[in-house]
Amino acid sequence: MVVNLTEQFKDIKILKNEPLSNYTWTKTGGKAEFLAFPTSVDQTQALLEFAQQNQIPVTVLGNASNLIVSDNGIVGLTLILTEMKKITVAGERITAEAGAAYVKTTQVAQAAGLTGMEFAAGIPGSIGGGVYMNAGAYGGETDYILETAQVLDQNGSVVTMTNAELDFGYRHSKVQDNGGIVLAATFKLKPGNKTLIQMEMDHLNYLRKSKQPLEYPSCGSVFKRPKGHFAGKLIHDSGLQGYRSGGAEVSKKHAGFIVNVDHATATDYENVIKHVQETVWDKFKIKLETEVRVIGK
Missing domain, CATH: 3.30.465.10 (Uridine Diphospho-n-acetylenolpyruvylglucosamine Reductase; domain 3)
Structure with a gap:
């Protein structure tokens, strides 16, 4: 990128070529060309306006819990809004x-x-x-x-x-x-x-802890619920629990989750997702759509 954002916005924390694996819940993902942490609406507006004027692509992240960032990273400006937390x-x-x-x-x-x-x-x-x-x-x-x-x-x-x-x-x-x-x-x-x-909160958190593989990094529930079905049951009934590509694995605890069990990459995640979708389609003729967002180059 020709424009140096760190020089333009000295009052905003902006990192260059920052690995997004440091922020995603899967612990995967390539580098953000520029990664900014605005602390206010005004700062967010200023960054967006500057990016538009200079034709810089913008990607916005929150807690990065339900997404997969490509191993090739994200070009342009990525905003993480976690400093706006009042x-x-x-x-x-x-x-x-x-x-x-x-x-x-x-x-x-x-x-x-x-x-x-x-x-x-x-x-x-x-x-x-x-x-x-x-x-x-x-x-x-x-x-x-x-x-x-x-x-x-x-x-x-x-x-x-x-x-x-x-x-x-x-x-x-x-x-x-x-x-x-x-x-x-x-x-x-x-x-x-x-x-x-x-x-009630304690009860729901107990259920979550007992049923979900919280001991491993993951992107949460991967697939949307197909009408009339449950994605986890379809995956379980397809015999896919434990299926693995690289370090990414269909959870043995909850089939609706894909967990990072051994230094997985985003490509590993994408490979598992594709295999699950193809297998469930072949077996049940049901299309599983991703709930998780897959972004980046």
Whole structure:
């Protein structure tokens, strides 16, 4: 890249040729040409505007928990929003910046005696990623509780989008279609008993720990749920648990997960995903679509 971003934005932490394996939950991925950590909406706007003016491609990451970054890395500017993590409570509403951890936000809700967010007590992603993907677990989804989201659109303007405008679907939101960047989200919850809220969160985290392979790096649930089926059961019934390419393996504990058991690469992950998709199609004629995002060169 001709433009040196580190010289242009000396008040923002920007790393050059930084391995993204240091940030992804799979511990895989190539280098980001430039990796920036904005701490505010203004900084994010300035970076996006500069990138657009100089025709620099932009990639936005949150907690990097549900994605795979190519071994070839990412060209241009990559933003990680985890430094934008403020969480505030006002009555029955919680507003969290995009980089705030979903887990941390549920803890703030519990401490405030607000119920409705317990389902997300173990979701490893960020609030921005949760809105972008309409993250959910154990019968709950982000769109059930989200009131509005603050979004930076492609024109560099900050707009407020309502729940209806976000057009939520299964692991989908309008932000995926319009190229916007989620900056913050406001959730409308209900008053509840702190003890009961904590008990429910503890119960769901116990279930998660007992059923999911949390002892290994992974990108979480890899495949979307096919209509009328469960991806994990289809993979299990295809005899694929334990299937391995390089250091990536279909989890023996939960077939819906692919874990990094031995210095896996992103290519290993992609090979396992492809093999699982082909095998399930051959056996059941069901197409497994990825929930995990695969990005990069």
